[in-house]
Amino acid sequence: xxxxVIATFFGVFLTCTxxxxxxxxxxxxxKLYVPQIDCDVKAGKIINPEFIAKCPPGCQDVKYRVYGTDxxxxxxxxxxxxxxxxxxxxxxxxxxxxxxxxxxxxxGSFSNGVRSLSLPRxxxxxxxxxxxxxxxxxxxxxxxxxxxxxxxxxxxxxxxxENQTTPVPTPATQMATTTPTPMTTMTDPSTTxxxxxxxxxxxxxxxxxxxxxxxxxxxxxxxxSSVHPAYASxxxxxxxxVQAAQGRGQNTAFRGTSxxxxxxxxxxxxxxxxxQEPVATFQRAASSPAHLAxxxxxxxxxxxxxxxxxxxxxxxxxxxxxxxxQGNQNCKVDLSFLMDGSWSIGKRxxxxxxxxxxxxxxxxxxxxxxxxxxxxxxxxxxxxxFNLKTYANSKDLRNAIEKIQQKxxxxxxxxxxxxxxxxxxxxxxxNRGGAPNVVxxxxxxxxxxxxxxxxxxxxxxxxxIFFVTVEAAAQSEKQNVIEPNFVDKAVCRTSGFYSxxxxxxxxxxxxxxxxxKRVCDTDxxxxxxxxxxxxDIGFVIDGSSSVGTGNFRTVLQFVANISKEFEISDTDTRxxxxxxxxxxxxxxxxxxxxxxxxxxxAIKRISYWSGGTSTGAAISYASEQLFSKSKxxxxxxxxxxxxxxxxxxxxxxxxxxxxxxxxxxxxxxxWAAPDELEAIASDPAKEHSFFVDEFxxxxxxxxxxxxNICTEFNSQPRN
Numbered sequence: 268x269x270x271x272v273i274a275t276f277f278g279v280f281l282t283c284t285x286x287x288x289x290x291x292x293x294x295x296x297x298k299l300y301v302p303q304i305d306c307d308v309k310a311g312k313i314i315n316p317e318f319i320a321k322c323p324p325g326c327q328d329v330k331y332r333v334y335g336t337d338x339x340x341x342x343x344x345x346x347x348x349x350x351x352x353x354x355x356x357x358x359x360x361x362x363x364x365x366x367x368x369x370x371x372x373x374x375g376s377f378s379n380g381v382r383s384l385s386l387p388r389x390x391x392x393x394x395x396x397x398x399x400x401x402x403x404x405x406x407x408x409x410x411x412x413x414x415x416x417x418x419x420x421x422x423x424x425x426x427x428x429e430n431q432t433t434p435v436p437t438p439a440t441q442m443a444t445t446t447p448t449p450m451t452t453m454t455d456p457s458t459t460x461x462x463x464x465x466x467x468x469x470x471x472x473x474x475x476x477x478x479x480x481x482x483x484x485x486x487x488x489x490x491x492s493s494v495h496p497a498y499a500s501x502x503x504x505x506x507x508x509v510q511a512a513q514g515r516g517q518n519t520a521f522r523g524t525s526x527x528x529x530x531x532x533x534x535x536x537x538x539x540x541x542x543q544e545p546v547a548t549f550q551r552a553a554s555s556p557a558h559l560a561x562x563x564x565x566x567x568x569x570x571x572x573x574x575x576x577x578x579x580x581x582x583x584x585x586x587x588x589x590x591x592x593q594g595n596q597n598c599k600v601d602l603s604f605l606m607d608g609s610w611s612i613g614k615r616x617x618x619x620x621x622x623x624x625x626x627x628x629x630x631x632x633x634x635x636x637x638x639x640x641x642x643x644x645x646x647x648x649x650x651x652x653f654n655l656k657t658y659a660n661s662k663d664l665r666n667a668i669e670k671i672q673q674k675x676x677x678x679x680x681x682x683x684x685x686x687x688x689x690x691x692x693x694x695x696x697x698n699r700g701g702a703p704n705v706v707x708x709x710x711x712x713x714x715x716x717x718x719x720x721x722x723x724x725x726x727x728x729x730x731x732i733f734f735v736t737v738e739a740a741a742q743s744e745k746q747n748v749i750e751p752n753f754v755d756k757a758v759c760r761t762s763g764f765y766s767x768x769x770x771x772x773x774x775x776x777x778x779x780x781x782x783x784k785r786v787c788d789t790d791x792x793x794x795x796x797x798x799x800x801x802x803d804i805g806f807v808i809d810g811s812s813s814v815g816t817g818n819f820r821t822v823l824q825f826v827a828n829i830s831k832e833f834e835i836s837d838t839d840t841r842x843x844x845x846x847x848x849x850x851x852x853x854x855x856x857x858x859x860x861x862x863x864x865x866x867x868x869a870i871k872r873i874s875y876w877s878g879g880t881s882t883g884a885a886i887s888y889a890s891e892q893l894f895s896k897s898k899x900x901x902x903x904x905x906x907x908x909x910x911x912x913x914x915x916x917x918x919x920x921x922x923x924x925x926x927x928x929x930x931x932x933x934x935x936x937x938w939a940a941p942d943e944l945e946a947i948a949s950d951p952a953k954e955h956s957f958f959v960d961e962f963x964x965x966x967x968x969x970x971x972x973x974x975n976i977c978t979e980f981n982s983q984p985r986n
Contacts, residue, residue, distance in 0.1 A: 299400060300408040301361055304345060306331050310393040311341035311970065314411040316366045319398050322346035327357040332974070333383040335373035341366070341391035342970035343383075349395045351381035361398025366391060371688065372724040386977060387727040387797050390832075592660040594634015598787035601639050601655055601698055602631070603691050605708040606671070608644040609678040612711040616737075616772040617673045620709060623775045625665040630783045633661040638787070639697060640664060645683035646676025651690070656697030680714035684721040684757070688728055701838070703792045707733045707782070708757070711772075713740050713748045722757035727981065731759045731794040733786065735778065737769045759794035790900065798980035799832065800839035803857050803901040805893040807885050809909040810846040810876035813938070818962040819875040822908055825965040827870045829906070830863070832973050837861040841901070843893045844870065847885035848878025849914075853892050882913035886920040886931075886947065894929050903929045904976065907947055910962075912940040921947045930979070931955060932972060936962055954979075 301319050306326035322345070331344035339348045349355045349362045356379070370392045375385035400406055604624055612620065624642065631638045639659075642652040652671055658664040687706055692698045706725065713736075722732055734754045740747065750756065758765035764785060767778050785791075806826050810819065826844070833840040837858070844854040854873050860866045886907070894903045905924065924931060933947040933956045941958065948955035954975050957968050 299406060301398070302408060302410050304410070306344060306346050308345055309342045309970065310339070310345050310348075310364060310366065311391055312412055313345075313364075314413055315407050317364065317404065317406070318410055319361060319363050319400060319406050320345070320410065321361050321398075322349060322355060322359045324359045325357060326350060326359065327380055329382070333381060334375070334386045334389070334974075335370070335392070336376040336378070336383055338367065338370055338373070338392050338394060339383075340370070340373050340386050340389035341393055342389065342974060343393075345393070345395070347381055348383075348393075351376075351378050351383050352395050353379050354395050354397055363396045363398050363401070365394045365396070367394060368392065371728050374720070374724065384978065385723075385727065385981065386974075387729070387799070387981070592632075592634035592637075594637025594639075594660075595632030595787070596634075596636045598631060598638045598783075598789075599636065599699075599702045600705050600786055600789065600792075601692065601702045602641070602705045602707065602786060603655075603687055604640065604642045605649070605680070605683050605687065605706060606642050606644045606652070607678060607709045607711045608646045608674040608676070609711065609715075610646075610675045611678060612673075612772075614673065616711065619772045619775060621668050621671060623779065625668045626776065626779045627783060628664045628668065629661045630779055631661065631787070633658065633664050635659055639699070639702075641691065641696070642668065642671070643683060643687055643691060644671065644674055645679060645686075646674045647679060648676070649679075649683040649686040650674070651696075654691065654696035655699075677715040678710065678712070679716045680708060680710060680753075680757075681716040681718040681721040684708070684718060684725050684732070688721065688725040688730060692728075692730065701836070703789055704728075704730045705733065705786050705792065706730055707735060707786065710734060710736045712736075712738055714753055715749065717750045718753050719750065719756040726759055726794045727797070729794060729797050729800070731786075731792045732757055732765065733782070734758055734766045735769065735775075735782065736766070737772050737775060739768055759792070764791060796900075797834075798977035800834040801900075801902055801980075802833070802840050802904050802976075803894070803897040804830070804833070804840060804842050804904045804906065805857075805889050806842070806844045807889050807905060807907040808844060808846045808854075808873075809880060809882070809907075809911070810852075810878065811848050811880040811911065812877045813880070813911050814875075814877075814962075816875050818910075818936075821962045821965060823870055823873055825908070825969065826906075827867050828966065828969045829972060830866055830870065832969075833863075835861070835863040835866055841898075842866045844873065845885060845889045845893065846873060846876055847881065847888070848876050849881050849884075850878065851885050851888035851892075852876065853888075857893065857896060880909065880911050880913055881915045882907070882909055882943070882947070883915040883917040883920045886917065886924055890920070890924045890927060890929065894924070894927065902980070903927075905929050905931045906934065906972070907931065908934045908936070908965075909939050910936040911938045913943060917943050918946040925949055932975075933957070934959070934965070934968065934972075936960075936965065 299319065301321045303321045303323065304313075306323060306328065307330075326344065326346035327350050328347070331347040333343045333348045333351050334340035335343065335348075337352065339351075345362070345364060346355075346359070349360075350357060354360075354362050369388060369390045371388050373384075373386040373389065373392075375383045377383075604627075606620060606624065608617070628640055631640065633640055639655040641654040641657065643649050644652055653667060658667060684706070690696075692704045694700070698704070725732060734757060736754060745751070754766045755761045767782060769775050769778055808822060808826065814822070830842050833842075835842060841857040842855075842860065843857045846852045846854055855869050860869050886905075889905060894905070897903045921931060929949075931947055931949045933944040935941070935944045935956070935958045937960065939958065944956040944958065945952040957971070959965055959968065
């Protein structure tokens, strides 16, 4: 009996062990199911913040556009971006995609057979890497897409269509994190509010260690947003790390040290005089956290979102000695001076430069309702002496300028421009949004690095760049200049308005008034104009009987989706609308609504008219009632949506509009005539006309239309 019990027990034990092993084998064999995406899928159309997907073969094609390098705008083709980055080739393969926040500028490049394009900025970005799951992250087996589709709803014997729109992810609903949480439920952008991340005051004295990466947050007036929990945790972790470093007496800023004898002299020629001055280099403290002092010009996968690599000297709680001044209200600009602190300038000339900056501050009339001014000193590396909100009157600003100490080093102007573009014009530093951003670069002789690429990115971010060059290279010295014609490659326009050459530091005082007059001439600050803030956009909407009530609401949603991507105000982009049948109706003019929300509400209130289709007459009406009242400094853009052939001629009215400077885009639906769409559109017609087979597919062309508007804007000559 006992033997039988033991045998039975042993048999059960073996059975359980075998079952457990088999279960373990099955578990090990279980593989992640990877969803496949098409070549034309853009990251912005996928809601999931992080996912692994499989790209098909054949995605290396110019029709699948890519914007950026290393970090890509979200309306780029995911698979072609992966080819551009070298993760896969044209045979396809698995990739890991991580959504991150919008970037201040996307640099185009040619890589791995793919030409990517440049873009000033976009609301959302993404990274691509090898398609291997990260530890601790659960990946979706089915991707969620944002879409706008119609569902059929039966009511008794009638059938009607209701438009249902899944909200498109924006920075309001997806803030960038290094550890995003997959399968995040998206919220309605209209119901969220932006809560700016604040760095604890105690950490602001270190070398930008706890600052958020400015390139990811410099998005103006792109609507409200909410902060992702993982993002907040990363900020908190960075702050704790800096505070811990402070507790140990560590310094994350660059420290100046004397150089060896081999580096003790630098030769810089000015008007035939040879200067020999000691050179200082700046080294990272041995105990500094390396990942918090990384020097980058473009954000690469694996880097912290908070790396800037530069030191800062901003005061914690500036207390003006004088009462806050309103300032010169005829000169409302946010101004940054890049002050040359290199050894080549010498101590005496550095004092002349400080005196010049003090005189400029006095002449500007600094104040809260007028110009605000900050200073960045550059040498080997740039650092902020004080930002826009530190001083609110000219007297205190002049006193602060007198106390600036020369930092020495080379004349790395390109690095300084990159620093200002990413770090200076932030809301936290006093940037006011509505005031033009202006940078004035002081240069002794010539830069010791290249400025063209950094300047281009700054200009595309809306920064107006001026150069004041002193004691330029003589003919015999030009062989020492790294980048010939560096001023023309850097300034906002090459007309001469943005550059002043001074023969000697001792005559610098003569250009105070000319410089002040130029930076205050806000109508000529052309680089404040971007593709998103410098247009009068008139929508011409077909309200004929063939459209129908349900489809008309879909058209209005399309109009709203385009409008909300622009910076709308009475001084930025303005929106107007005309509806037409046989007749025409001005729904609202350019000067009617000056905020984005007012425009969106006005679009929602447009009522369906119903009638015939006289498109030619509508174009003439829009030219007279909308675009004839456009501001001289605005680009006039007409976006016409129609679903059928016009009863009248469209070619002559369209030609007249083109001759009057109107850039026309035509969007045809269903029965629209292709020949008429091409006649309405500006040249080249293939980039200004679109066709969709049904109204529910209009949403697909929102990003494409904005891309084309921005590409056309950025291709304008700089003379």
